[in-house]
Amino acid sequence: MARFIVVVLDGFGIGEMPDVAESRPQDCGANTATKLLDHFPLKRLPTLEKLGLINTTGLTRSVMQPSPHANWGTAKLAHDGCDTFMGHQEIMGTQPKPPMIKPFQASIDSIEQALNQQGYPTERISRDSLQLLVVKGAVVIGDNLEADLGQVYNLTANFNHISFEEVKKIGQVVRGANAVSRNIAFGGFIPSMERIFHAIEIKKDQQGKPAYIGVNAPDSGAYDEGFQVVHLGYGVDAQVQVPHQLHQIGIHTYLYGKVADIVQNDSGTSYTSVVDTDEIFTLLLKDLDNHQGFFCANIQETDLSGHQQDPKRYWQVLEKADRGLAAVVDTLVASDVLIVMADHGNDPFIGHTKHTREQVPLMVYSPGITGVQVGYRNTLADIGASAAAFFGANPPESGCSLLAPLKLEKEPHSF
Incomplete structure (x- = not known):
């Protein structure tokens, strides 16, 4: 059995969505990742650099460079606004419904x-x-x-x-x-x-x-x-999301941090109310050493730094996450897949303390596979669809798998 791992850097968007001028004019000009890279031009995030961060953002003032070996793409938000809850439901394969606004x-x-x-x-x-x-x-x-x-x-x-x-x-x-x-x-x-x-x-x-x-x-x-x-x-059906679909074929789901707080995972393992970035990675690495299956971890401290409009703290959290990701990469074998992404933006320079409606990076790693462009995806649900396809489960409600161009050794995995 193999491992499919998703790490969500909460709020680490890569530029405003095309509809921002209409839907959220307060977010015009938002670009969390690029602004942080420009603000700390001499600092490096070596793991994210190798995974393709600069491939997803385009060139910045940073000393970091695009990686010719990275597998990468980008994704738009299908849900309205830029909500962590709906972002993660979308990642799990939900087709988002328009929200009601009602005091x-x-x-x-x-x-x-x-x-x-x-x-x-x-x-x-x-x-x-x-x-x-x-x-x-x-x-x-x-x-x-x-x-x-x-x-x-x-x-x-x-x-x-x-x-x-x-x-x-x-x-x-x-x-x-x-x-x-x-x-x-x-x-x-x-x-x-x-x-x-x-x-x-x-x-x-x-x-x-x-x-x-x-x-x-x-x-x-x-x-x-x-x-x-x-x-x-509202309108979230856990029966058509990835954890339920994987459970139907005997694949265990592990959730860490805020994603565990908001995604229903009754048959899996959920580490709820965990915020500290180092603790998230400690829990994830322990399970990767002992288990197979689907793993999804939310790094919430990036998002909290955006809410505080604190670029210095944001970068410090990214450095911690980068070290954690390096340790995760070291555990992977050819049959494993790691996806590093975000769920929206939270630009610490934007001038307000709310999320920003931004597209997100997709950085995909599997040992031995390099230089693949997985495309410009229209929904975060493509990640959930990819996890289901990876294990040979029924697809979730929404999304299309991005695994085909990676030409994995064995896809789908059958047990």
């Missing part, structure tokens, strides 16, 4: 009714004519203030007053009562509910009117101790 205020009645019908007591908190829901005195529900406004609702919980298992059940009720693209149920051991209430903030719409109300997640203290999270997506 929490427009959904509060239906969500409260659904919760009450399931026996969950609720109360409302008001701020400047906007309202949040509080469930069992322990979970606060409102708009997500970090993602694109109106597309995500958050459930912020205090585990001193309620278990994560019950929060997940509440999350499922909320999920069934609204149609925005994502609901996130999370929490931690927070000293008091007052800490959450003090983190409530209001955001204005494009007309300058208060329209969105939610909890500032970092300020709430949810991340400080015992953080746990589950992401609940």
Whole structure:
């Protein structure tokens, strides 16, 4: 049996999508990778250089050069916006559906009714004519203030007053009562509910009117101790994604970091709530030493550096990831495939703290195969389709395999 490995450098895009001027004018000029390479022109990322990073970006001011031996391509985003959740669902083979944009205020009645019908007591908190829901005195529900406004609702919980298992059940009720693209149920051991209430903030719409109300997640203290999270997506069918399709033929799936938090992998191994880049690679390398199958790891600290608009930290994380990738490459044999990519951009020079809608690099490595251009792909789902084809599984909902030009020794793998 062989290994198919995907490493996602979260937020490491290579230039704005063609539709940015229309769909996200705030992202015009975004190019995460090229701007970082130009900002640190004398520094090298030797593994990414060999894998073909400069092949994907085009020439920059960097001392790094294109690699004639690299197998590389690029991919566009098929999902609207530039969301980590939908990006990873797309990687797993989902055909993205257009998201609904709806402030929490427009959904509060239906969500409260659904919760009450399931026996969950609720109360409302008001701020400047906007309202949040509080469930069992322990979970606060409102708009997500970090993602694109109106597309995500958050459930912020205090585990001193309620278990994560019950929060997940509440999350499922909320999920069934609204149609925005994502609901996130999370929490931690927070000293008091007052800490959450003090983190409530209001955001204005494009007309300058208060329209969105939610909890500032970092300020709430949810991340400080015992953080746990589950992401609940709209229109995502896990039965047509790669982990399920591989399970049907006995192939095990291993997920690491944020991808484990957001992709359903009931029959596989998921390392959830892991953020540290070195820890991600330590877990991945341990499993590569002992197991075969499909592996997907998300390097989240790149994305966090973009949110902080911190190029120096971003580069430091890339250096850590580069060392981790070197160790992964050293473990590979001719029957293995490694794909290094991103899920969107997060330009640390753009001037705002949200994701940027960018195309992503595709760097493909398999020992003994060199100099192959795998093309300009129209969807991230081509990665999921490639993993299914590699193992001889049924294809996922969307995507086309990019493996054919690589002429692997044995494709598909049958067991």
